[in-house]
Amino acid sequence: MPIRRKSRGSELSRRLKRNKWLYVMIFPGILYFLIFKYAPMYGLVISFQDFKPYKGISGSDWVGLKHFERLFAEPDFLQILSNTLILFGMNLVFFFPIPILLALLLNEVRAAAFKRTVQTLIYIPHFMSWVIIASISYVMLTMDGGIINELIAYFGFQKINFLLSSDWFRPMYILQVIWREAGWGTIIYLAAIASVDVEQYEAARIDGAGRFRQIWHITLPAIRSVIIVLLILKIGDVLELGFEHVYLLLNSMNRDVAEIIDTYVYTAGLRQGQYSYSAAIGFFKSFIGLALVMAANRLARKMGEDGVY
Template sequence: MSDIHLNSDIQFKQKAPLKQRKTGSERWRRIKRNKLLYLMILPGALFFITFKYVPMYGLVIAFQDYKPYKGISGSEWVGFEHFNTLFSDPQFWQIFANTLILFGLNILFFFPIPIILALMLNEVRHSLYKRTIQTLVYIPHFMSWVIIVSISFVMLTLDGGLINDLIVWMGFEKINFLLSQEWFRPMYVLQVIWREAGWGTIIYLAAIASIDPQLYEAARMDGASRLRQIWHITLPSIRNVIILLLILKIGDILELGFEHVYLLLNPVNKEIAEIFDTFVYTAALKNGQFSYGTAVGFFKSFVGLIMVMAANKLAKKFGDEGLY
């Protein structure tokens, strides 16, 4: 009996390397068969490795009193001193609140717009008209924030601004949009919608295009109107895409973008407009506090990671696929 077990063990050990070699050869054959696909992925992979993963090494200066002339290896370690300074700074909580409010406004007002726009474009049957509308709403995405904000300034300025001239023509007084705390957040959200809403429809239109047309035919035979078809077929079919993009959006909870807010920032609205991105620029580059600025960036990334994991777990709890 023991000889039988011994022989079976020897046979298993002899077969295992052969199976591993076979699996490895199959993997290489699969890669060779799909080499064009991997070549397409290569530039994106190199971009993320070069600009996202390699720079992670620099996060260690968040735990150092970093001096550029000493380098990372020669700078003194201070542990969590910069994080203690950050959390004890009264300005931190104001910046944290400003960032969360702008993010909440983006989720509330901007996130649904591409979905609604995609649903509306999908209902357009005239192909030329549909392509024209798509082109017009895509164009702002290819403009830099400098151009978007500059156009807004020209339209909203007190001297010769189109919006203020229209307000005066209607019998009201001019509004100083550019130097107003009350108008900063609406102006920010409207600019985001103007620039990104059209571009955001691409993924939703692709998801809608993959829906089986027979579902719509069956719904029409049952007497369902266009709105009922959207509510009972289109939206449930793209629900997973919406949840996935929402999870990715939540991961950027503290990443609102430096350029846009910095161009709108001025001494009058700074109290409600200062966010982590502009604060990092001021602390790290203007004031030379590289370690402190890196600590703030590290905190932003950590919060984003936690939010993605929490949102993904919540999505799976309610029966959706989630991000991973």
């Protein structure tokens, strides 16, 4: 037995020495997750406390499930949850397939210079903050000189108040998401497509398959596992739409459809100082996301896919 332990120890030592630079490279990433993802989990205990900053976590009184009961009894909770789920559904239905479609289209482009140019143009919006995206949208959509409304008026129609309309909030939101993130989302799919054996395409062409059949029978099955993994991760963000984007579009006129869990947490937690209550909402979000990821992963494995784990 001692010999076996020594052998295993020496093998581990050899592996560490052989891959030392690899471990050095991943160390900052591990440190980031430990500091900013795992360490803050300790703060979730205030969800079960009446947290007072001057008392600290250890000195605050425990109240059990009081804040969760309040959340579920809140008159606006169902409306806020509904708004969040509707926006997530729009992301899943309208945004999620677009990077796949763009990657398939870009893969069919044979002119390298044109392909690189298009990729650069659709990547650029990702590097703009939501403040810039919202500002550009404001300049284009405002009724006071906005180019969209000026075109509408030019063709004889009545101007539309896009920015203050509840009916236009959701289309405006999803179009901004598509504009900013669709191009960036193609990177993973293009990398997966690049790993497909070109001999499969050559064999398909010999058999008389056109471009569409090659995509349907070769490319899509090859990247199916990547699509499944990204879909599972996307489902995990069901209640995580991002505070900044929605908050920049939120106003008193569209609040009935624009108020989501993230903006509600900001209002209750930071502006009103209800730290325990906002922590309980965050705990609820995380629990739902984890449960959905596990359920989606289990379903994917039953369907024969690898899943996330």
